[in-house]
Amino acid sequence: MFRLILVSLFCFTSARLSASESVRIVCDGPKKDLSNVLLQLPITAKDNSLFHVTDAKGMVYANQVRHGSLGLGTEKSVLVILVTNWKANENLKLSVTDVTNNPRSEIHSGKGFQWTTLDNYPLLKLDERPVLEYMNSKHDNSSKTGHYLTFKLYHHVFDPVDGKTVLTSGAYREDEKKLYAHHRGLFYGFNKISYDDKKQADVWHGSKNEFVSDQGILAQDAGYLLGSQRLAIDWHGQDGATFAKEQRELTAYNLPGGTLIDFVSLLKTDKPKVRLDGDPQHAGFHFRANMEVADNQKTVGKEKINLDTYYLRQDGKGKPGETRNWDPKTKKGPVNLDWNAMSFVVGNQRYTVLYMDHPKNPKEARYSERDYGRFGSYFEYDLTPQNPLLVRYRLWIQRGDMTLEQCQALSAAFHYDGKTQPE
Secondary structure, three states, rough: HHHHHHEOEEEEEEEEOOOEEEEEEEEEEOOOEEEEEEEEEEEEEEOOEEEEEEOHHHHOEEEEEEEOOOOOOOOOOEEEEEEEEEOOOEEEEEEEEOOOOOOOOOOOOOOOOOEEEEEEEEEEEEEOOOOOOOOOOOOOOOOOOHHHOOOOOOEEEEEEOOOOHHHHOOOOOOOOOOOOOOOEEEEEEEEEEHHHHHHOEOOOOOOOEEEEEEEEEEEEEEEEEEEEEEEEEEEEOOOOEEEEEEEEEEEOOOOOOOOEEEEEEEEEEOOOOOEEEOOOOOOEEEEEEOOOHHHHOEEEEEEEEOOOOOOOOOOOEEEOOOOOOOOOOOOEEEEEEOOEEEEEEOOOEEEEEEEEOOOOOOOOEEEEEOOOOEEEEEEOOOEEEOOOEEEEEEEEEEEEEHHHHHHHHHHHHHOOOOOEEEE
């Protein structure tokens, strides 16, 4: 017997059935046509459980059980179901059957995701293609260089077709004189943090011995549909003491045409208040492209610009090298965007990264763009024991250019919030 807990955002109902029976559920139809919607249903089941999911027409849906969901606030197993195409206003009627003892090959074929290591770092592969790498070096405080190379944790992202090219920037020694090497991979943090009256911290630059440290992998999943990793991370101030604790969850999905990545973070503190603040260039959740993008800047007038980089925004395609940034002096610039996309070139291949912000993330979300390959957003927040910080972002990475319609469709799927209930 297993128990399926049906979820509408954070509201739960439940149903029980034996292994020979099926649970039937109804999901509210979206307001417009959607594609690649990922439904997450908390479920009480064994870790190795397999399920067969079909709709009223007999269509089979790819699915996988994972160990909990940070975004849903549950440590119970979660059944993730991929809805490839979903018509507007069409309620989805699904039948969920436990087939652990009689697996169906049509939904569990192929090698799928696997966790392994690369140079001692955790590496997620899809079949044999590298997808994500967790750069979790132990903090080295034996020297200035050691600290600089290890004060932050981040993830690398690989080419979504063959995995041979690392699309994100890593750690460089300061004497290598690389452009803004404190921006690394997929990274989350703030450069203006205050707590305990007068204590200050900047985990973005780490210039006064601040750092974040890896406290272990709490959960890891790998299967046909997804590969995920939930991490324990401590945030340390100038004195080395911990002032906040984070759980960070990254999930990559098996979809055609590119790599879809969910980034979820839950930050907590036992301090009376930790003020999180910064500026658009040095706070929040950001993507930093391979250092080659910065190295290929050309002098144009009095500026160095990479003319291979452009941004695709909700109002259309920008000019090569043109950027938009929220200005803290004028309080003007891009804020509260559903999405933003950066297109750049690495190894003579063009790539586009679509950055999607969840509507329930804190606002005002202030955006930053740079032609050397870094973009993202930040917000201000008062972290307290009663007011933890949960954020959710989604990235889509593909070769080549993207269209406005593609970006809008992926963003709409991320924002789906329909109800799910027993039939």
